Amino acid sequence: MKETIAVAMSGGVDSSAAAALLKQQGYGLIGLTARMWAEGSRCCSDDDIESARRVADSLGFPHHVVDLHEIFEREVVDTFVDEYASGRTPSPCALCNRFVKFGALLKEAIGLGATSLATGHYSRITVDGIEFALWKPGTARQKQD
DSSP states (O other): OOOEEEEEOOSSHHHHHHHHHHHHTTOEEEEEEEEOOSSOOSTTOHHHHHHHHHHHHHHTOOEEEEEOHHHHIIIIIHHHHHHHHTTOOOOHHHHIIIIIIIIIIHHHHHHTTOSEEEOSSOOEEEEETTEEEEEOTTOOOOOOO
16 A cells, blocks of 8 residues: 545535545555534535545545634634734635645644655646745746846
């Protein structure tokens, strides 16, 4: 078996398809779903968590729910509100990616023995020496002379 990859599972089609493709390619998997709100929400709801758990069960790998509502509130929600109140237009998704998904959730994945974290998002990673960059699929990185 190849290394173990954690899959950030929202309960939706994209992350479920990513998990199925990785399983098909022979990777060991751990499913992770972040609980973003202390109380119910349309986003990251109990139904979404249950859907992710069903997918993990049907594909035969463990699924964990990670309570990240405190870091989400502090780093994403509070920052968004402060920025918006100051007349700026913040990007909550960029904050969530940095602090929650590729911060706290990745740390949890590594703590569970995963070598990396996969999502259902379409992206491309480029490496230049020791510098990593996250790009939209199909984007070319051009160096300046």
